[in-house]
Amino acid sequence: MGRHERVAALAGEDLTGLEVADLGCGPGRTVRALLAAGPARVHALDRSSDLDDDLLVDARVRSRLADLDEGVPLAGTSLDVAVSLNVVEHLASPVDHLVGCHRVLRPGGRLVLAHSDWDTALFTSSDDALTRELVDRFTAAAHGPSPRSDGFMGRKLLALADAAGAAGAPFALRDVDVWADPHRRFDDGSVAWKVATAVLAAAADDPALAARAAGWVEDLRALADAGQFLFAVTDVAVVLERV
Numbered sequence: 001m002g003r004h005e006r007v008a009a010l011a012g013e014d015l016t017g018l019e020v021a022d023l024g025c026g027p028g029r030t031v032r033a034l035l036a037a038g039p040a041r042v043h044a045l046d047r048s049s050d051l052d053d054d055l056l057v058d059a060r061v062r063s064r065l066a067d068l069d070e071g072v073p074l075a076g077t078s079l080d081v082a083v084s085l086n087v088v089e090h091l092a093s094p095v096d097h098l099v100g101c102h103r104v105l106r107p108g109g110r111l112v113l114a115h116s117d118w119d120t121a122l123f124t125s126s127d128d129a130l131t132r133e134l135v136d137r138f139t140a141a142a143h144g145p146s147p148r149s150d151g152f153m154g155r156k157l158l159a160l161a162d163a164a165g166a167a168g169a170p171f172a173l174r175d176v177d178v179w180a181d182p183h184r185r186f187d188d189g190s191v192a193w194k195v196a197t198a199v200l201a202a203a204a205d206d207p208a209l210a211a212r213a214a215g216w217v218e219d220l221r222a223l224a225d226a227g228q229f230l231f232a233v234t235d236v237a238v239v240l241e242r243v
Contacts, residue, residue: 021043045066069093080109099167113240199213
């Protein structure tokens with residue numbers, strides 16, 4: 001079970017007839033997993049329309065362009081469940097995002113707030129010291145599409161929920177889940193390849209380190225070809241209930 005399916009399971013195994021939202025939906029892997037639980041509607045929000053074609057034509061899916069830095073553009077108390085996966089590190093104010101989620105959820109509504117903790121990225125390699133150096137640099141850098149990226153966000157979710165409460169949006173903590181999904185592929189486009197490419201980019205401003213990082217990537221590819229490669233990263237999810 002991958003991260004999208006795990007997040008959907010935490011949202012509820014039976015969502016029959018419920019109004020659900022995926023905030024920051026991307027191509028819709030979490031949307032697809034949520035639909036399997038039978039909701040009346042899944043509101044799929046993101047700043048660009050990248051939903052898979054079959055989801056765009058699904059009558060249960062409402063796709064909406066939204067800049068979540070400007071809030072959650074849904075009516076107050078209109079949702080039963082909301083999920084937010086790998087979103088908050090890219091927002092100007094993660095606390096405001098939770099306040100917005102609180103506003104659109106009905107009393108007793110559920111928020112699944114989940115995030116990868118990039119400092120825990122695991123790569124099998126032939127040079128452990130170089131791997132640690134590169135992962136540390138990647139974690140500290142703006143590794144994602146936003147300069148606000150925070151490689152330590154996964155471990156900060158509990159404190160973020162408390163901060164939302166202090167800002168007038170109280171949530172009750174119902175569950176915490178942590179997992180790491182193993183990936184053994186390193187072909188172009190694979191999860192491990194995408195993260196390694198971002199690690200490589202984080203080293204680009206240091207020519208000497210960039211050259212070593214390029215060799216590191218080729219080492220990962222060789223290990224994968226030999227069947228000895230493993231990649232994983234820790235994901236954290238907190239399940240919150242609107243008070």
